[in-house]
Amino acid sequence: MDENQKVPDTQEIQPQPEGTDPSTPEPVDEIDLNILFPDAEKDLNALFPDEESRLLLKKITKNKKDLHTLNERFQYENEEQDTDDSASPQ
Numbered sequence: 001m002d003e004n005q006k007v008p009d010t011q012e013i014q015p016q017p018e019g020t021d022p023s024t025p026e027p028v029d030e031i032d033l034n035i036l037f038p039d040a041e042k043d044l045n046a047l048f049p050d051e052e053s054r055l056l057l058k059k060i061t062k063n064k065k066d067l068h069t070l071n072e073r074f075q076y077e078n079e080e081q082d083t084d085d086s087a088s089p090q
Contacts, residue, residue: 031057031058033058036058
């Protein structure tokens, strides 16, 4: 391969839908933090006006819920395994 030849990035290979600019991010619905955190005493939308902070808080909330779900599944599987082990003869 010649030094002047450039291997295309995967982004350059993938076709873009017509009428979209690949350099601009996709529009994201506005995140209402007051809905995500109903117990908050202050207006969280006013405290976090930028979209990056709101998106980060939304992702943290989702990750927390996912971890809680995984934890419940692991506890359920451990309980099943304990009951199976105690029921089997030795």
